Amino acid sequence: MAKTIAEINEKIASGNVCVITAEEMSDLVDNIGAEKAAEEVDVVTTGTFGAMCSSGVFLNFGHSETPIKITKMFMNDVEAYSGIAAVDSYLGATQISEKLGIKYGGAHVIEDLICGKEVEVVAHSYGTDCYPRKELTTTITLADLNQAIMVNPRNVYQRYDAATNGSKKIIHTYMGKLLPDYKNVTYSGAGILSPLSNDPTYRTIGAGTKIFMGGAEGTIVGEGTQCSTASGYATLMTAANLKEMTKEYVNAASFEGYGTSLFLGIGIPIPILDAEMAKATAVRDADIEISIKDYSIGKRDRPTVRKANYEELRSGSIQLNGKEVTTSCMSSFKKSRQVAEELKSRILAGKFLLGVNTTTLPLNQSTKPMKETNKTPRVQDIMSKKVVTVEATDSFIGAAKLMKQNERNHVSVVSEGKLVGIITSWDISKAVADGKIDTVETCMTKDVITCSPDETVDVVAKRLAEFKISAIPVIDEKQNVVGMLTSEHISRLFTRGKHE
């Protein structure tokens, strides 16, 4: 028999409600089926605790004597956007300190405010007749502010793609440190406890749904930015009072080589209106699939190395190109569980009533890429497309002849059609000087740095500089050599003009 949210709230108020976590629900539905579970259970609690970069707080400071219309503001040297009236600001979690850089950012100011610490405020203005003041310095705590409302444009990703690194060097990303040659995989998300994965048709989650947020009671504002319901990567815009939050559920983070972010605990109660909702909340880690992406490719659409589900990721290791690779979670499952349990106990204690979602998320919506009017050229636009290769077993005299014929200083070395090395005129000069007349294999460079044809030239130019090389073989997904990009190609961009 179907229930309404109002009926469930009556049960909560009377202390007669049955609430379990999404983990417990999966077992219950397995045991007694969705129909019976829907009769027994009123609310399933979910929880997630991870980096939510798109977070921040609206702050109101009250008016100073003499009044100021703030145009630029810094809180502990972190800029807070102040183009909103006179004394309102928005402090974003990923804004970094002017002095300390990525070690301290908006997220840390937010954490300091929650912990009751003093924060130094420096504000500037151009001065008007009604707001004459131009400079202001003060020290505030959270209690001194009229309002501190956390409003996060994009939180609670339904699921998130995992990350690995196919390049030859360590890379630092918002998914953590990724070791070379696919040596580790990092992932994020609560899987079985993930709020949106427990209501994948978004029946009960939308504007008006009440949530647990950072220890406070919050609400869903509506769809989050980049909300892609069509692909099952929905997001939510959320809001709650910062003054009711605790450090237990709000933690500043700094990712080496990337920047700051805010770890936030969010839990969403899901009303079990009928058997369909019971079935949805029985979702398990194994049912939620994501892609493992190669983050070393500096492009918007990073190649997928393989697909995986949360059960595989959470097992601690995963097969990648025939090797067992260790996985790391960038969000905390223990804390996610704590969020779901805390929400459960608040509902059971009658302290948390369910909200009614007045607007649902837009269905079948996908995310567009940015419209760019001034495009950066791609490797394929400027590389030499004539593929010149030698076999690893050829004599290097052959390679030298090939270079002369084609007026090249760099030649890709292949074996059975696949790239195995690169040989340069410098390698040959060295071999000749040392009196070593041998095969290409003996004097080539074996660890070749490569690029793909659709990478942008600026990204690849950075790679050339980083590895101190002057040419880079261009390979497609199947490792076939499709061209060569040299520093000469790149310098020609500037002498001929970008649009030639």
Added chain:
Amino acid sequence: MKLKISFPDERVKSPILSEIILKTGILVSIVSSHVDSTGGEIIIEVIDKNYETIKTEFESRGVSVKLLNTLICRNKEECVDCGACISVCPSKVFSFAEDWSLETDTQKCVRCGLCIDMCPHQALSIEGTDCE
């Protein structure tokens, strides 16, 4: 057990470790080594019963020996039990307990430092004093 051996600047070039190994016949694994203008430092691993002998030998040559009880320090106040550190550690120091709490087996640590800047919460350090 792991020991930190600190050589003063003027002794860096002397083959002290080799001398001691040859004299005592004790097997020593070198975990890491570092030399700069102020001196040299190596981390070695020996079996427990050889600790006193090794210590005496080094100290008689003007080289200091420190037993490393804390190889990697985790600040539990900052740690959120995410497990980001797990996949970058080459010696499997970190793992999850049954309840998804992060567990550390610090004796396995080789002090490579890879986990330190992996931790999003700056909860790990080699020389920390706020360890669990």
